[in-house]
Amino acid sequence: MPSSPKVVRYLIGGLVIGAFWYINRGRPAWEEALRTVVVFGVLMALLKARLRSKSVDVHLVPLIASKAALVLVAAVVQECVKGSVDNAALFVAIGLGLAVMLLGPVGDGHYFTRRVAPGSADSARAFQ
Incomplete structure (x- = not known):
């Protein structure tokens, strides 16, 4: 089970990315997706x-690539359900936020790693 700070980190991240998606709901889905990925990339940098x-260490490539994939899926879903659901952007924003909250801790080890000082006990254990 993920540690509490990780869960909180992805809870906040999911709320922010979902809210950002909903705030930009008046734009075309592709523009909304591109804007979300660019803002997320700047924040992660x-x-x-x-x-x-x-x-x-923050590994930007897998972090931004995974969020871009989620946002691309969100844009496609929003375009598909736009005509059949009132306020499709709200449903997609909630789904995007939930996806970040639930999938983020799974990939956390690929996104963030702690550097170990050479000669420390942790680095000695890593090579055994």
Whole structure:
């Protein structure tokens, strides 16, 4: 089971990305998806700079690629259900937020890793 800080991190991330998707609901889905990925990428680059001093590596490529895939799916779903569901953007925003909350902790080890100082007990255990 994921640790509590990870769950909170992805809960907040899911709420933010879902809210951002819904706020941009008046735009075409492809534009909404592109805007969401660009803003997410900028925020993750800022987070990477901040976490560098805390010995945490942020792997931007898998992190942004996985979010881009989720957002692409969200855009396709929104286009498919737009005519048949009132306020399709709300349903897609909720689904996107839930996907980030539920799938984020699964891939967390691919997105964030802690750097180990050479010669420490942790680095010695890593090579055994």
